[in-house]
Amino acid sequence: MAKKKVHVEVGRRQLDLSNLDKVLYPDDGIVKAEIIEYYLQLAPTILRHLRGRPLSLVRFPDGIYGEQFFQKNRPDWTPDWIDYIRLGNEKKKEYVVANEEATLVWLSNLACLEVHQMHCISKNTASPDYIVYDLDPPEDYNFQALKEIAFDLREYLERHNYHTFVKTTGGKGLHLVTPIDARYTFEEAFQAAKGLIGPYLDKNPNTTLHIKKESRKGRVLIDIYRNRPSQTIVSAYSLRGRKGATASVPVTWEYLKGVKNPSDLNLASALDLVLNEGDAWESIRAWSVPLHTDKRAIATKELPANKKHKTPEQLEEYEKKRDFGRTPEPDVVSDDGTGNRFVVQRHHASHLHYDLRLEQDGVLKSWAVPRGMPPHPGVKRLAVQTEDHPLKYLSFEGEIPKGEYGGGMMWVFASGKYEITKEKKDGFYFRLSGKTLNADYRMHLMKGKEWLLERVDNPQQDMLNKEVKPMLADTLKRVPSGDYLYEVKWDGIRTIITLNEGKLTIRSRNMNDITDQFPELNIPEEAFRINNAVFDGEIVCLDAQGKPDFKKVIKRLMTKRSVDAERFAARNPAHCYLFDCLYLDGRSLLTDPLLRRRDWLRDSMRFDTPYRMSEIVEDGRALFKAAKEHGIEGVMAKDPLGKYSPGKRSEAWKKVKVKETLDCHIIGYTKGEGEREKYFSSLQLAVLENDGLVYRGKVGTGFDDVLFKWLKDKLSNLPKVDKPVKEEAHDEKVSVWVDPQLKCEVEFSMITNNGTFRDPVFKKMVD
Ligand code: MN
Numbered sequence: 001m002a003k004k005k006v007h008v009e010v011g012r013r014q015l016d017l018s019n020l021d022k023v024l025y026p027d028d029g030i031v032k033a034e035i036i037e038y039y040l041q042l043a044p045t046i047l048r049h050l051r052g053r054p055l056s057l058v059r060f061p062d063g064i065y066g067e068q069f070f071q072k073n074r075p076d077w078t079p080d081w082i083d084y085i086r087l088g089n090e091k092k093k094e095y096v097v098a099n100e101e102a103t104l105v106w107l108s109n110l111a112c113l114e115v116h117q118m119h120c121i122s123k124n125t126a127s128p129d130y131i132v133y134d135l136d137p138p139e140d141y142n143f144q145a146l147k148e149i150a151f152d153l154r155e156y157l158e159r160h161n162y163h164t165f166v167k168t169t170g171g172k173g174l175h176l177v178t179p180i181d182a183r184y185t186f187e188e189a190f191q192a193a194k195g196l197i198g199p200y201l202d203k204n205p206n207t208t209l210h211i212k213k214e215s216r217k218g219r220v221l222i223d224i225y226r227n228r229p230s231q232t233i234v235s236a237y238s239l240r241g242r243k244g245a246t247a248s249v250p251v252t253w254e255y256l257k258g259v260k261n262p263s264d265l266n267l268a269s270a271l272d273l274v275l276n277e278g279d280a281w282e283s284i285r286a287w288s289v290p291l292h293t294d295k296r297a298i299a300t301k302e303l304p305a306n307k308k309h310k311t312p313e314q315l316e317e318y319e320k321k322r323d324f325g326r327t328p329e330p331d332v333v334s335d336d337g338t339g340n341r342f343v344v345q346r347h348h349a350s351h352l353h354y355d356l357r358l359e360q361d362g363v364l365k366s367w368a369v370p371r372g373m374p375p376h377p378g379v380k381r382l383a384v385q386t387e388d389h390p391l392k393y394l395s396f397e398g399e400i401p402k403g404e405y406g407g408g409m410m411w412v413f414a415s416g417k418y419e420i421t422k423e424k425k426d427g428f429y430f431r432l433s434g435k436t437l438n439a440d441y442r443m444h445l446m447k448g449k450e451w452l453l454e455r456v457d458n459p460q461q462d463m464l465n466k467e468v469k470p471m472l473a474d475t476l477k478r479v480p481s482g483d484y485l486y487e488v489k490w491d492g493i494r495t496i497i498t499l500n501e502g503k504l505t506i507r508s509r510n511m512n513d514i515t516d517q518f519p520e521l522n523i524p525e526e527a528f529r530i531n532n533a534v535f536d537g538e539i540v541c542l543d544a545q546g547k548p549d550f551k552k553v554i555k556r557l558m559t560k561r562s563v564d565a566e567r568f569a570a571r572n573p574a575h576c577y578l579f580d581c582l583y584l585d586g587r588s589l590l591t592d593p594l595l596r597r598r599d600w601l602r603d604s605m606r607f608d609t610p611y612r613m614s615e616i617v618e619d620g621r622a623l624f625k626a627a628k629e630h631g632i633e634g635v636m637a638k639d640p641l642g643k644y645s646p647g648k649r650s651e652a653w654k655k656v657k658v659k660e661t662l663d664c665h666i667i668g669y670t671k672g673e674g675e676r677e678k679y680f681s682s683l684q685l686a687v688l689e690n691d692g693l694v695y696r697g698k699v700g701t702g703f704d705d706v707l708f709k710w711l712k713d714k715l716s717n718l719p720k721v722d723k724p725v726k727e728e729a730h731d732e733k734v735s736v737w738v739d740p741q742l743k744c745e746v747e748f749s750m751i752t753n754n755g756t757f758r759d760p761v762f763k764k765m766v767d
Pocket of ligand 1: 349355368
């Protein structure tokens with residue numbers, strides 16, 4: 001039977017794919033096309049971990065219950081463009097190296113469900129760049145008990161100065177991986193691991209080094225023999241040829257606590273995990289350390305006398321405690337003597353720019369990049385080489401006095417380690433591995449001191465081109481005290497503003513593009529100093545007293561024609577209060593502390609425009625009192641060190657409203673009389689509780705003419721129904737009941753004994 005073929009283009013490669021509808025996982029009905037899709041969607045993240053590594057392939061051409069092939073040699077028919085490396089005895093084996101997306105697609109097409117990797121990269125196959133501790137439990141071992149061993153072993157390894165990462169294996173086990181500097185032999189690394197695990201076994205009787213199953217006696221094997229040369233482990237995010245299409249998925253230690261069954265991490269869930277939580281191993285290379293047995297390296301590592309030696313956890317703690325907004329203390333880059341550190345500084349001198357600095361031979365090679373780090377492939381940035389800087393700039397942060405050279409504020413924007421991945425006649429390729437920036441770039445010399453800087457790998461999340469949902473807040477009844485920053489809760493339209501290469505887009509919280517409704521806010525150059533950013537804010541229209549007037553701004557949202565928008569903008573100009581910055585000039589800021597994000601937000605805004613910084617105050621009670629007196633909606637309390645979680649309700653933000661509000665379903669309306677004859681008199685409301693809709697009364701105030709008309713149109717188009725609540729309603733005789741599709745927010749003073757609102761006021765429509 002002829003194979004069904006499909007011709008595709010992936011990047012700059014042409015491929016023929018065959019039998020896309022072939023079922024490879026019969027229990028789950030998963031076909032080959034889904035395998036290709038999985039690897040392609042996760043490619044940016046997978047390639048970060050795979051690039052340069054010699055791979056072994058496990059192919060399942062007839063599905064997971066058919067014959068499987070473990071292949072070290074690349075197949076004869078491998079296309080020329082796929083990279084490989086000769087290794088082994090007399091260099092006879094040719095190992096595939098996956099450096100681009102198309103290679104992953106090609107592998108998937110071969111029904112290579114599993115990818116296994118060596119512990120080194122092609123450039124330096126003599127030295128592993130991590131040690132793996134493969135926790136291999138007996139059949140039917142309790143996963144919670146295995147997790148306990150993993151946490152215990154982690155603590156033990158970290159006491160020896162290793163930073164420990166963890167992933168599921170796609171089976172019952174766990175891989176603990178500690179990155180090391182790639183400058184030791186496999187034997188040295190293996191001996192270091194063995195020297196550590198020996199004493200550990202005495203401490204933990206549930207573990208063993210016995211490979212033979214019968215000698216393990218119900219104990220968990222800590223398989224360190226995998227660290228031998230030419231041994232492999234399954235790669236991060238590789239699928240397994242097992243029922244359920246399980247995968248070997250990196251997780252944070254925090255996340256691992258909640259994992260009940262490792263098979264929950266699989267083809268169906270891995271992508272969502274990466275998109276929602278990020279890649280748990282993203283910064284792994286930045287954490288490499290010398291072997292604990294390397295006395296020489298430890299000696300060179302000694303910190304100046306006034307600083308104590310700190311473990312990675314202590315360093316993290318230290319960073320968390322630092323008040324980023326106030327003290328000009330540097331980010332932490334540990335010196336491990338390998339001479340491959342980097343820093344990107346944001347430098348607001350006479351012109352805002354970024355300084356990229358790479359450690360080399362005891363100095364920092366430096367480039368000024370005026371428009372910031374390129375966000376994705378296809379964007380080229382001018383980089384002007386400046387004089388070499390001393391190493392102390394790796395962590396320099398603070399204000400350079402005005403009048404001095406480079407006077408202005410300098411921040412550490414990103415730092416970590418780098419490697420040159422390829423040398424070229426007229427430049428080089430390099431990879432930055434940091435806690436906040438992990439990307440591959442190309443630096444290309446044009447003339448004199450002028451270089452072009454280009455990003456060459458695809459980011460897994462292109463925040464400039466994807467829809468980012470705003471973070472939500474918990475509701476509290478009282479203003480919390482403690483370590484919070486307090487802000488006015490602006491009563492307007494929550495908005496995410498994207499600046500993409502200077503083009504501005506305004507989106508509402510449900511991601512509608514509302515840029516055209518607010519022409520006075522579409523002024524990217526006038527309002528901002530930067531080209532690429534994602535901001536969170538609230539668009540408000542102010543009344544005569546300077547208070548946000550929700551009705552005015554909602555009216556603006558309902559204008560359809562651009563002529564009207566211009567007219568309204570002149571009569572009733574909008575302001576936008578910005579309070580957060582999620583992305584800036586080449587990197588995501590989601591995990592930066594709020595204070596830090598606010599610093600950069602403020603520094604990105606120009607003065608005297610309709611954009612304003614939503615200011616913070618320290619006395620929350622006083623702000624709440626003022627909000628009450630002036631009819632402001634409420635107060636926000638935010639954790640100064642909290643991260644930003646798009647689309648999620650987070651502990652880090654709390655809102656406290658002056659009046660109580662509830663989101664209600666509109667279940668009907670009462671017919672209008674007098675001036676309201678054309679519209680309606682009031683809306684009938686219900687809230688959704690456990691056993692269905694519960695009646696909450698009517699609301700007849702809070703509307704204006706525009707809203708009356710808009711709502712009447714909406715209501716008339718809804719299907720008529722029987723009364724959707726069982727409680728007796730007010731004015732049933734003159735009520736029309738509609739399908740309860742619409743929701744609105746209603747403000748009230750209390751809920752009365754019969755379950756209805758007292759003093760209800762319509763606030764706004766909600767999704
Ligand atoms: Mn500079």
